[in-house]
Amino acid sequence: MDPSSALTPPPGQADPSALREEALEALRALTGRRDATFHDGQYEAIAALVEQRRRVLVVQRTGWGKSAVYFLAALLQRRRGSGPALIISPLIALMRDQVAAARRAGVRAEAISSANPTEWAQIEQALEADEIDVLLVSPERLVNPRFREEQLPRLVQRCGLLVIDEAHCISDWGHDFRPDYRRLRDLVAELGPEVPVLATTATANSRVVEDVAEQLDVQTQDPAAPGPGVLTLRGALTRESLRLGCLSLEDDRSRLAYLVEHLDQLPGSGIIYTLTVSAAEDLAELLDRPGRRVRAYTGRTDAEERAELERALKENEVKALAATSALGMGFDKPDLGFVVHLGAPSSPVAYYQQVGRAGRATDTADVLLLPGREDRAIWEYFATASMPSQESASAVLTALASSDRPLSTPALEARVDVRRTALELLLKVLAVDGAVQNVKGGWIATGAPWSYDGPRYENVARARREEQQAMLAYERLQPGDPQQCRMVFLARQLDDDTATPCGRCDVCAGPWYPAPGTRAQGTAGQGAPGQGGPGQDAEGQDAAAQVSALLERVGVPIAPRAQWPQGLDRLGVLDENGKTPRGTIPAAQRAEEGRALARTSDLGWAGQLRQVLRTDEDGRPLDSEVPEALGRRIVEVLAAWDWDQRPAAVVAVPSLTRPHLVSSLAGGIAAVGRLEDLGPLDLGPGAAPLRPGGNSAFRVADLWDRFVVGTELQARLEQLAGAPLLLVDDSVSTRWTMTLAARELRRAGAGPVLPLALALEA
Template identity: 50%
Template sequence: MSDEDLRTAADTVLARLVGAPTARLREDQWRAIEALVAERRRALVVQRTGWGKSAVYFVATALLRERGSGPTVIVSPLLALMRNQVEAAARAGIHARTINSANPEEWETVRAEIAAGAVDVLLVSPERLNNPDFRDNVLPQLTVATGLLVVDEAHCISDWGHDFRPDYRRLRTMLAELPPGVPVLATTATANARVTADVAEQLGTGNTRPDDGSDTGSALVLRGPLDRSSLSLGVLTLPDAAHRLGWLSEHLDALPGSGIVYALTVAAAEEVTAHLRQQGHTVASYTGKTENADRQQAEEDLLANRVKALVATSALGMGFDKPDLGFVVHLGSPASPIAYYQQVGRAGRGVEHAEVLLLPGREDEAIWQYFASLAFPPEQQVRRTLEVLAEADRPLSLPALEPLVDLRRNRLETMLKVLDVDGAVRRVKGGWTSTGRPWAYDAERYAWVNRQRSAEQEAMREYARTTGCRMEFLRRQLDDETAAPCGRCDNCAGARFEVEVSGSALESARGELQRPGAEVEPRRMWPTGLAAVGIGLKGRIPAGELASTGRALGRLSDIGWGNRLRPMLAPHAPDGPVPDDVAGAVVDVLADWARGPGGWASGAPDAAARPVGVVTVPSLGRPQLIGSLAHRISEVGRIPLLGSLVYAPGHETTHVPRSNSAQRLKALDGALTVPSELALAVKRAEGPVLLVDDRTETGWTLAVAARLLRRAGATEVLPLVLAVPG
């Protein structure tokens, strides 16, 4: 087939894909397709959101399949985008299927369809690549059969990038094992020069010609300008969270079409959703905690414009394809201008004008610091994990590893994935094993990545305060050499929105944010593997030793009480008596708790008994805060202050690590005790007691304290804390 005939065939497929008979590929799109189909090359396409990267791989797929090639495999982290892609492929007569965490019941059927040659496109989530069964039994067959490999959101491959995902690095193995001449396409809208070079280098792995096996050289890189002519960027600097929430509620209907409101945490997203609904707005929440069915419904509602906005965390992120999305608003600033560019890029793809607004908040920095704390661990912790795996006589699961290493579950799992890619460990059925291969801790690289994160955070601060063009600023952060003033942003063309908020909107927002109270769910099961650290606890916590569902004043991650509590409970914050506003709000929480369903003042037939006493958890860092809070509760509620648990001899300086559950329990084992005078008071009181602490992170201190008090005679233990993580 001549180049001219191939171009005509490609345009025909595109017309079917977009449903427009006169549609034609742009020259840069055609160049990518020509490289894949005619030249069987490996290509990296770095182009702005909305450029048409999916058109390239769907058109290439159709042409390659007509030539007898195997199915296209698309690796993508975006479940929402996967659903969009399946529908888009169908329009071009391409049969697409997915294998991801949301459809395990379909995996066997999909595998059978692939074997029968009935699947043109298989979309795979990156975590599948290192699932032992998929990696060992499916991936080898798929690698041999693949006609085109597509790596979507390819910046995730590089740990120099803002969104590195260890699972993606497993692609390096697949690239090396692809048969000669299988084309590869990597796509992203958010790669600076360093990430682009890193990904292009990795694409070269195993890159040989089908005829003579010779090296084809470096990957073809097609990088275009990153301007988005439809986007009007702006920043609104408002005094506090109430002003930001009030402004959003008052101006949401004035924003064009339907769109996305991003929040930095799940708690904030839920808080914003609740308030906007109360104010009459039709919105839906979309977070990492949203059930899959509810996510799909939210996506469908936004696509059909049945909601004004999705209030989302980065769980929605880059993975949503709605060409007529009219606005993106951020309540809180992402930590990276590259991540910000990616998220706002969902707007304005099929409309002439879309509004993009950033409303930064003072809680942003604390949230950045939290996510930064999840970085690759220090060498000592990594070596300890490798030693434990090397000494084990069987694979160790994450729950089995936790008691033996001082790392939280998520951080431990991410570290193991990196070590797996580096060849030091291997994931198998039943857990993780050591390979015994030598491994070096690349301190220089990890330090550089941390410095890069700090530089990105500073860039986001600069973006918010710059007086220059905001689109040009973002493009320069992505090393776009063609960056120039856009003429559309608030600094180029003038602000399009006032920052004033009406008194009524501000009052409503303050009412929402100042509403205190969050439930504290008790621990009901001891963590597995405690025997490995000498603790004889396992299984369910007996009913007679359980804490009850408790209450907290607020979540540290929300934009209401979280902003008040974070500085007060920061690690180096000074101790002191509980502030009056905080004490008053805690009293409100108690009153609401008492009057609520099943509360002791509810009048319900099965209402809980009224607390007969207040007990405190001992604190090494905030004894005045906790003591004064307990005293105020006792005084206002007319509930006797029975006393405090104490640290056992030798444990007076016990530090409970902010680590995984097993390590926390190891530190707590034998550390707390009920003094005889408190035990006598609890026994004489014959009823429920309020257990007061400043905060709870995992619930294990409360669980251990409740167990001791229940054994001392308390009929029920009701935890009451100032803050939970959220």
């Protein structure tokens, strides 16, 4: 199709059948198939947008063809003289695929995202020249002051169609709520009534559908004028190609051994989802081997590497990507053969969204859940981290209102005790509500009235807890139960009551996956080249040995802090010379690289470390001596530590919450290593238990005068004449405790200070 034909108005627009034929021809050009026909609801959505200029919400399963609806509607709108379509798309990966698909249909499409900043000027020129039919942008671009002030008004003025993809992100009831998406309500309100709006999603229950529809049904032209309302087109969400299963195993060791033994039996290539970054990285290291590549894909993976990994999976150059939710919406591989979860997502809806990546263009795809004991603790961590508190919101608004200039996020950190990630999320929430605005130079308070919607947040939190219980109920479904079906269960979580038993899942038909401990009999997957023999790698190691090598590995580096945080002057932090510390921490006052036994998120270690660092029902830390088994593993960490000079003594960080744990750890190390036990540092006057959380500036302020080198310790440090010390604590989170304790020791004449802890919280 010639791209210029997109601007040629065809005759006979009054005849509905003519529109259908025109749309069908465009569909066949888009798919490259002369026999292509519309799925139920596709043409109805297109007609509502093009003929009736409606606001339409489409809720259809992954693979149904939602993108075809908006590309064809955009094309037909352009033929009728409308301006370009604006598509709000959540992920860069999805943008790349969508731009390519649109161009195949003769639609001139471009994207503006963080992945192509060098192309923005050229794209802006093409927009001015009316040479673009479809522009894709991320919701985050709506926050950018330049885009919002310079580009967005012109786009709104000329917009021929607005598309909101993955529209469940609008709703804070949705499983993947994103504050930036809330801005789209205001964007919809700015459009004239003649501009059609399409919202699409595959993962929305009735509550989310109602919330999204309410936000689409806004008008500023004449709020009192009745409108046609939002047309919701909702289809069946079951996926006939998916073969669902859930296998509960005893521990991480059993789950990992199962994957090592049976990965090759899974069809084609696929995705293994994990709940944490460290689990994805460890899993990829465990499963990768010559001839069968497995790679990690997480939020720490840079954009270029992500694109390369996506390409490798699409072209079956890898057996699997071990991925966090960073590989979710937007990844399109229709023949994806399997999805495995090492740990369950916190809701059946999120689970449905991820498994929906598989089996879109195949008759069958395998979906297996391997839940873990630590899942609920991880769910709780992420749930609490995403909820803004009234105290934090009030502090941010007060700080911005009292400033005579915009404040950058780092500058704001020095005024409010909120960690960077939580602060960025909170600013987005406040911006969506109109209380703050991102301008050149930082953030300002708008002065608009704002109040903390406590009941709403509590209701959302309650909904999240209910979703967690539903996920546990999914795990408990029993194979062979004639009253249950895994696909029916997931569909009903999305309020789809049309589902019937699939006849394929392990509940309907019995376990289809190998039983634990059985030997693999050949391979089912042909998607990755060079797959090795069952249950063994090229060197002949069996699964248990491979897993043990991973799980029994100890010794995680603790990187030393090298820079003071900004804003310490505002918090009254002064050094011995009456000056505020700034910039680089002097090398003579810095800690060395340290070691922790393991991370609290590491496979195999999370349960053990959480047990040692547990709290009571009121959140108070429980204190006990270090378990003997962990003590032996700490000795292994010390034995493998490649220090330049062996430590001569051990100093403990004074603890008000777990004194027995820290002192027993320090004393045990001193005894085994025949090192001098110098006891703990003293605590300064008025020292109290440290508050949890907080950002770097406030944590440094809390710790600044906390540690004191007493007279006796001072004398012993002088006698040691600069020999290295081990500085021992139970856990390391922000690293500032070790940094400030090491600074006091170095200023008192200690040699290199080597931090050592049971756990690195990550």
